[in-house]
Amino acid sequence: MQATDNLADSRYARMRWNTPLSEEHAALLLRRLDVRPGARVLDLGCGWGELLLRAVAAGGVSGALATRGVGVDTDDAALARGRRAAAGRSLDRHVAFVMGEAAAWQEPADRVLCVGSAHAFGGTGAALDALATVVRPGGRLLFGDTYWERPPTPDTEQIFGPEVTDLPGLVEVARERGWRVLHLSTADQREWDDFESTWLAGRQEWLLRYPEDPRAADVRAELDDRLRQYVGGYRGVLGLAYLVLGR
Numbered sequence: 001m002q003a004t005d006n007l008a009d010s011r012y013a014r015m016r017w018n019t020p021l022s023e024e025h026a027a028l029l030l031r032r033l034d035v036r037p038g039a040r041v042l043d044l045g046c047g048w049g050e051l052l053l054r055a056v057a058a059g060g061v062s063g064a065l066a067t068r069g070v071g072v073d074t075d076d077a078a079l080a081r082g083r084r085a086a087a088g089r090s091l092d093r094h095v096a097f098v099m100g101e102a103a104a105w106q107e108p109a110d111r112v113l114c115v116g117s118a119h120a121f122g123g124t125g126a127a128l129d130a131l132a133t134v135v136r137p138g139g140r141l142l143f144g145d146t147y148w149e150r151p152p153t154p155d156t157e158q159i160f161g162p163e164v165t166d167l168p169g170l171v172e173v174a175r176e177r178g179w180r181v182l183h184l185s186t187a188d189q190r191e192w193d194d195f196e197s198t199w200l201a202g203r204q205e206w207l208l209r210y211p212e213d214p215r216a217a218d219v220r221a222e223l224d225d226r227l228r229q230y231v232g233g234y235r236g237v238l239g240l241a242y243l244v245l246g247r
């Protein structure tokens, strides 16, 4: 059986968002982000913008005080998925998905999201400095970033880079850059396992469906490597912290 061109589409197909996060945890973060009616919401490195859409909906989109949002990313397919989702929820007049470099965006907003995208700015410290210029005074930033839950092996450290620190270190980087921590929570093991599983699941299903496809051997090897790296390397070692920050 030959696959059509749906291998690319299958990559993120099983993911609600591209970060280890349960529905319940997302709802908590959005409450702590406290989006007010009429707010401007900006998501830098938004992917398909599921959290952005929920943040805008939480602020309310009716009447003169309609909340508006902008998501910025460099992934065309993700942006297209975001636009389809916005249209499906009648949010397309309120949320724009823009192709662009996160670090080049300059228009400030009341609520800013940057989840799993600090690398788009060159790392944690550079991201927290740049984001300070796009959060309006009195505004809030939802910042999701990695940290070491336990000391990594040298191989694991090499995958994620030398800038990742432990959780106290991450909090200190934010504090040194003038941010106050209004909320802190971390992804738990089940959120991580679900994230890693759903990241693989779209292509696992594709493989089961198209085992004879010429691309199947490469895809199988890639998925096997990633699962090995996770269970044998960074599972329980790499953490993801969600900070709601103000300044």
Ligand SMILES: C[S@@+](CC[C@H](N)C(=O)[O-])C[C@H]1O[C@@H](n2cnc3c(N)ncnc32)[C@H](O)[C@@H]1O
Residues within 6 Å of the ligand: 017, 018, 019, 044, 045, 046, 047, 048, 049, 050, 051, 072, 073, 074, 075, 078, 100, 101, 102, 103, 114, 115, 116, 117, 119, 120, 121
């Ligand atoms: C781990 S994903 C997180 C996506 C989204 N924040 C979420 O939680 O679902 C990181 C995102 O950063 C985007 N990205 C990477 N480099 C970028 C850049 N230079 N400018 C804008 N977005 C970038 C990727 O395309 C990807 O969508």
